[in-house]
Amino acid sequence: MNIRFWGVRGSLPAPITPERVKSKISAIIEQITPEDIINAECRERFLAELPPWLFGTVGGNSPCVTVDFGDAKECIIFDCGTGIREFGMSQIKDGRNSAQYYIFLSHFHWDHIQGLPFFGPGYNPSVAMNFYTPFENIEKLLSGQMVGPYFPIGLDAMGARKTFNQLTGKVNVAGKTVSYKRMNHPGGSYAYCVNDNGKRIIYSTDTELTSDDFQKTEENVSFFKNADMIIIDCQYTLGEAIEKYNWGHSAFSLAVDFAANWGIKRMVMFHHDPSYDDHKLYGILQSARWYLERMNIKGIELTLAYEGLEISI
DSSP: EEEEEEEEOOSSSSOOOOHHHHHHHHHHHHHOOOGGGGGGGHHHHHHHTTTTTTTTOOOOOOEEEEEEOTTTTTTEEEOOOHHHHHHHHHHTTTTTTTTEEEEOSSOOOOGGGTTGGGGGGGGGTTOEHHHESSSOOHHHHHHHTTSSTTTTSSSSGOOOOOEEEEEEEEEETTEEEEEEEESSSSOOEEEEEEEEEEEEEEEEOOOOOOGGGGGGHHEEEEEHOSSSEEEEEOOOOOHHHHHTTTTTTBHHHHHHHHHHHTTTTTEEESSSSSSSSSSHHHHHHHHHHHHHHHTTSOOEEEEEEOTOOOOEE
């Protein structure tokens, strides 16, 4: 399975500001020495040694994650945040016509659907878009954001072949099994697990973890135990999670405890707060790694989700 991140922010898109760009440039200039600019090789080495929060950006698009299996014609998409626009442009650039997209929606809050009207392949009649979620009235809910005066065209203007599938159990798509589980979030949100010949990845955005999620119930064991990777909501620090109790998001430290509880091998920190800049986000990653060491938790690889990140399982 090849997993790629196209949008990683939560709540709303958060493009990098001119002030933050200037701050990055200023910080880089302060570190340059004459030896760093002798030739192209020195310059490349200098850039490569910069911390990631300076040389690059986490990105500002709202959630969209894709999973493919080496077949250019079939792809699973998790959520239609603004990141799906970037994914769509890449598909058009690669000339991928007649593709089958299996789109799993965690829920219908704006940050998870607002990119759909800008998904270029959705206007191609040779493309198929197959929507899945346990929620009812999928077509009605998606159409609701594409009506006047909010949007100039309706969902029917997207000429791709569309199906709307309300999940009532596991489903097989692209030869893989996808299961789901309702998580704690205002209005509800669903986590998904993709099983590819025993390799399992979980997408669990917009999740406020509770003690119930740690219980060794049959449902929890079947869904979470020993997964190869989980993409999980880590929007808050612990202090913010306490302050914003019942807002529907988790603290990074609790997510680490959760991954350890279930023996999950890799945890990707996702759904970043729109107010956090790159420096703070990488600081949170370091804090999470420190927490792993402090708690003597072994066997978990921590990764910060950023636009363009690719992981193969």
